[in-house]
Amino acid sequence: MTNQFEPRDPDFKARVTQSFAAQAIMQTIGAELVEMAPGRVEILLPYDRKLTQQDGFIHAGVSSTIMDSACGYAAFSLMPADARVLTIEFKINLLAPAAGTRFRAVGRVRKSGRSVFVAESELFAESDGNSRLVAIMSGTLMALYAHG
Amino acid sequence: MTNQFEPRDPDFKARVTQSFAAQAIMQTIGAELVEMAPGRVEILLPYDRKLTQQDGFIHAGVSSTIMDSACGYAAFSLMPADARVLTIEFKINLLAPAAGTRFRAVGRVRKSGRSVFVAESELFAESDGNSRLVAIMSGTLMALYAHG
Amino acid sequence: MTNQFEPRDPDFKARVTQSFAAQAIMQTIGAELVEMAPGRVEILLPYDRKLTQQDGFIHAGVSSTIMDSACGYAAFSLMPADARVLTIEFKINLLAPAAGTRFRAVGRVRKSGRSVFVAESELFAESDGNSRLVAIMSGTLMALYAHG
Amino acid sequence: MTNQFEPRDPDFKARVTQSFAAQAIMQTIGAELVEMAPGRVEILLPYDRKLTQQDGFIHAGVSSTIMDSACGYAAFSLMPADARVLTIEFKINLLAPAAGTRFRAVGRVRKSGRSVFVAESELFAESDGNSRLVAIMSGTLMALYAHG
Numbered sequence: 001m002t003n004q005f006e007p008r009d010p011d012f013k014a015r016v017t018q019s020f021a022a023q024a025i026m027q028t029i030g031a032e033l034v035e036m037a038p039g040r041v042e043i044l045l046p047y048d049r050k051l052t053q054q055d056g057f058i059h060a061g062v063s064s065t066i067m068d069s070a071c072g073y074a075a076f077s078l079m080p081a082d083a084r085v086l087t088i089e090f091k092i093n094l095l096a097p098a099a100g101t102r103f104r105a106v107g108r109v110r111k112s113g114r115s116v117f118v119a120e121s122e123l124f125a126e127s128d129g130n131s132r133l134v135a136i137m138s139g140t141l142m143a144l145y146a147h148g
Numbered sequence: 149m150t151n152q153f154e155p156r157d158p159d160f161k162a163r164v165t166q167s168f169a170a171q172a173i174m175q176t177i178g179a180e181l182v183e184m185a186p187g188r189v190e191i192l193l194p195y196d197r198k199l200t201q202q203d204g205f206i207h208a209g210v211s212s213t214i215m216d217s218a219c220g221y222a223a224f225s226l227m228p229a230d231a232r233v234l235t236i237e238f239k240i241n242l243l244a245p246a247a248g249t250r251f252r253a254v255g256r257v258r259k260s261g262r263s264v265f266v267a268e269s270e271l272f273a274e275s276d277g278n279s280r281l282v283a284i285m286s287g288t289l290m291a292l293y294a295h296g
Numbered sequence: 297m298t299n300q301f302e303p304r305d306p307d308f309k310a311r312v313t314q315s316f317a318a319q320a321i322m323q324t325i326g327a328e329l330v331e332m333a334p335g336r337v338e339i340l341l342p343y344d345r346k347l348t349q350q351d352g353f354i355h356a357g358v359s360s361t362i363m364d365s366a367c368g369y370a371a372f373s374l375m376p377a378d379a380r381v382l383t384i385e386f387k388i389n390l391l392a393p394a395a396g397t398r399f400r401a402v403g404r405v406r407k408s409g410r411s412v413f414v415a416e417s418e419l420f421a422e423s424d425g426n427s428r429l430v431a432i433m434s435g436t437l438m439a440l441y442a443h444g
Numbered sequence: 445m446t447n448q449f450e451p452r453d454p455d456f457k458a459r460v461t462q463s464f465a466a467q468a469i470m471q472t473i474g475a476e477l478v479e480m481a482p483g484r485v486e487i488l489l490p491y492d493r494k495l496t497q498q499d500g501f502i503h504a505g506v507s508s509t510i511m512d513s514a515c516g517y518a519a520f521s522l523m524p525a526d527a528r529v530l531t532i533e534f535k536i537n538l539l540a541p542a543a544g545t546r547f548r549a550v551g552r553v554r555k556s557g558r559s560v561f562v563a564e565s566e567l568f569a570e571s572d573g574n575s576r577l578v579a580i581m582s583g584t585l586m587a588l589y590a591h592g
Binding site for chain 3: 463464466467468469471472493494495496497498499503504505506508509510511512513528530531532533534535536537538
């Protein structure tokens with residue numbers, strides 16, 4: 001279950017940080033990239049009333065937003081320096097309402113190819129020192145190269 | 149392929165409208181509920197720079213947000229008046245970058261049960277009078293009843 | 297909703313037929329390829345007690361087998377003559393038990409790229425002249441080229 | 445990551461064994477239930493030429509068959525004695541061709557509710573003492589009760 005990945009780009013942290021900073025949606029919702037290792041990324045999102053669905057929980061689409069980026073940057077961390085990353089699909093299972101003071105999406109790579117990556121992420125709702133798994137995601141990411 | 153559903157609640161439009169209005173995330177991103185029929189719902193989202201990923205396209209999580217709500221309200225439109233709706237899972241396939249001036253999510257029910265609903269949604273990117281399919285989603289929704 | 301695809305290989309029918317015939321599993325379960333058009337394929341499976349789960353219905357994995365091949369060959373029909381096809385993921389929603397005398401999987405392409413294809417399939421249970429939708433699938437297929 | 449589940453039915457092993465034995469498809473493909481614990485199940489499938497797709501690998505639908513049953517019986521092991529189990533959806537990501545002498549599907553529960561269960565399974569291809577992850581699945585299972 002441990003991920004033992006060798007990054008193809010030694011500067012992957014700078015590359016991931018820069019790309020994350022370019023995702024305007026992350027500032028809009030207040031999400032932060034808090035951890036990074038080869039093939040593994042964590043994103044943190046504080047609860048905000050403006051992100052909720054009709055019952056006051058974080059909307060599944062918002063959970064998807066940070067979980068998809070957690071998958072995407074876990075994959076991107078393993079890509080060569082000249083690649084761009086593109087999500088081609090993901091699926092999310094919602095295990096419990098996203099209720100808490102903040103939310104942690106943990107993404108990790110399960111398959112690292114030249115073009116095709118598969119990653120999973122888990123979403124934890126944190127509250128008063130407790131952490132509870134509330135969603136799981138699996139997704140496929142593509143590495144795109146300018147030279148085709 | 150046509151949906152011929154009988155709403156169990158004749159006032160379904162008021163109920164759907166009210167629930168959609170209670171989704172704070174919809175105001176945050178600027179999405180509007182624009183069409184409603186039994187088992188079918190359309191949501192419109194204008195392009196906004198603040199909703200983008202690193203390449204300037206609408207983030208897949210934002211696309212998911214309106215597509216999930218399109219599925220959810222398509223299902224909710226067929227539920228009895230005393231039911232709440234909960235997404236339990238969805239999967240999205242991204243067919244093309246979400247580039248356009250506005251985005252239309254069209255949700256429709258494929259299975260309508262007492263508790264379990266299955267719905268699909270399609271996302272169209274609109275630009276200069278053109279409309280292009282950019283994503284498809286399938287999801288499972290549950291009807292929850294206070295009396296269990 | 298209509299698929300208007302131009303096959304890149306005019307001999308696609310021979311190519312699809314030959315590949316389908318090479319799927320030993322199809323003979324094992326008794327499935328037949330019955331319709332083919334560019335981007336669209338139908339597979340028929342008679343009910344057989346030996347394909348069932350614990351309640352006597354066709355097992356979801358068997359439904360997946362013909363629905364995945366329906367997606368795969370719908371995509372393969374649009375690929376150039378030198379491509380191989382590979383499923384990279386699919387998701388199935390089971391709308392009703394697979395009860396009937398035979399089962400028809402209808403696959404059609406939603407996105408046709410150079411490498412990446414997205415297809416959907418529907419499964420119909422047929423019985424006494426009636427046809428009932430019992431499952432839906434969406435999947436991603438890759439075209440692989442020997443020259444990379 | 446460890447599953448610590450209390451079975452609601454102390455006789456869950458007999459119940460799971462009996463239901464698995466009633467899945468005719470398992471005999472047809474040669475699959476065996478080899479491990480069982482509360483919320484965790486393993487199924488083993490020897491390679492058989494009759495289960496293959498066009499390139500001689502195990503067909504993705506066959507992989508799905510044992511992975512779905514691994515998810516289903518992992519969930520079923522936690523259900524009360526009077527419940528039936530039904531798959532409502534699953535998604536599979538194929539990480540590598542299913543090439544090997546035998547295949548091991550390991551299913552484990554991620555969420556255990558009264559009605560709704562979420563489980564994951566992994567598929568390992570074994571060959572000459574080596575084991576390689578070739579597919580991952582997530583799925584939703586329902587517990588059905590005769591009394592509604």
